[in-house]
Amino acid sequence: MVLDTVIYHPTLTKFISLLNKTAGREKILRLLQYLVRFLAVQYRSGLNRQLQSEFTSVRKILRFFKPLNHIQDAAKLYDNKIAPDQWVRWLSIIKNVGYVGYLTLDQINLLRILKLIPATPITAKKVPRYTNWFWFVALIAGLITDVRKLYTSQRKIEASLSSKGNAPTEKASSEKLTAYYNERFAAFRRLIWDSIDTFIVLNNLQFLRNDESSVALAGVATSVFGLQDVWKTA
Template sequence: MVCDTVVYHPSVTKFVKFLDGSAGREKILRLLQYLARFLAVQNSSVLARQLQAQFTTVRKFLRFLKPLSHLQAAAKFYDNKLASDNVVRICNVLKNIFFAAYLSLDQINLLRILKVLPVTILTGKKIPRWSNWCWLFGLLSGLAMDLRKIQTSHVQITAFTNAKSQNQGGEQEDHKKVLGKAYQDRYSALRRLFWDAADSFIVLNNLGYLTSSEEYVALSGVVTSILGMQDMWKMT
């Protein structure tokens, strides 16, 4: 009876469903990768470094052909000519194109790790750097979109707050719902802005434009991994 209660508990069922998808497993591995990176710095652990490398490689396998989903998303955003905000639309297009390029170049990194491709200046240095640049441009597109969403949400909140509504009853309730949605949209945009900024901190260190302590870079990865897992959990 106790076993059945645990096995069929909604949270356990949701967790199993979360792990069934490659996206959920990839998010967990990303968290483990950055935790291992943090422990490697703290304890100078060779095992942690090896685990970090293994988690990184497995994640590359799980993201195989993922560029196609980003290209499809970019095409859908581009074709949506009726979008209410063209700035957000264009930013979404650019973000998905750059992420598709980043993940495509990352597949070449995987082939190099598997020794399918030889280690040369191109495969060993240039392509990893290009992939980081594509990741950065994708994040910058996301940051621009986040700021635009914060701006539009703030304008809506100000307009609703300052309006002297004469409506009563059901219309007043609708007014509150729209205002509540505007607050929620602003919170989501602020959360995403923090997320994209933290990832940008990581990639800027990867490119050498920042020389922050390795433990801070690892902690940034831990935080953004948790944020990604939270979003994935809500969608499960």
Template structure:
């Protein structure tokens, strides 16, 4: 039946699994948040501004206790002494710890918005700024890993290019280089955003929002690929 074909279609199954996952919902809300931020910057619409704030709050709820994931990832990287490259391992540990700090401090922002903790100079200005510094540290560490991975992949490509018997390994090296290059661009766009938040760049709000839309689409793409069909 046509209905059965729609209900049991692999794409619909994948969409359901995608939206049933907290990460999938959070990525969708991130995209909506930055789209609303862009509209608010362009139209000065109070509705768009309000939606931006509401999407941001819901995302904070979805990320509650997420720092534990980053701490666990850092611990696993630290315990994995057999990793292929020490530089990537070290900076990945820094990245995970920095993300954990960023997300932990962001929970204080949530408690402040919910009036669980009082609004003060510490909770209203200092904590958000330190959180952005943690995000900055995570992004810079990630970009170091990306550059290192591109160099390692390129070395493999150079070594394997003349050997016709290593086509699978060569294909894998090309994919690794592309993935690292893509992640570098992704991190660079997020870096543009956090540098504006910290006041080191002074670009218009619309450009910052577009950078958020851009990185949100990257995140959605990766989360969609990881969802089960």
């Protein structure tokens, strides 16, 4: 039956799996948040701004315990003394610590939005700014990591190409080369992603003063990157 074909289609099954994951729901809400933010600028609709606020609040609730993930990741990286690239190891530690600070302070923003704590000069102005500073630190560490991974993957590709004729088997050499190309692509993709997010946070900190629609479109772009990653594992 046509209905069965639709209901049991692999894409629909994967989409349901995506919705069953907290990360999947959070990424979808982020996409909707920035999309509505863009529409609010274009159509100057109060309803769009209200929806944006609602999506933002729900996202913060879904991320309430997410700092624990980054604390654990940072601890694992710190304990891994024999990591092959110590630069990447320490930069990843800094990145995770930055996200711990960012997500922890963001919960104070949530409590203020829910009116569980009062809006004071500290909670309404300083905490949001420090939140963005922690995000900025995490992104800078991420950008340096991305460049480092691009460099190392390129070196591996060059070494593999130069020694291809001396490889034990052509198949093994080809597989390694493909893996290095995939590493380089992943690093370049992540570099673009982190660069766009840095554009957003620099506007949040008012070092850049681009129009609201440009920031919203940047958020849409990085939300799509995030959804793609969650979709792969759904």
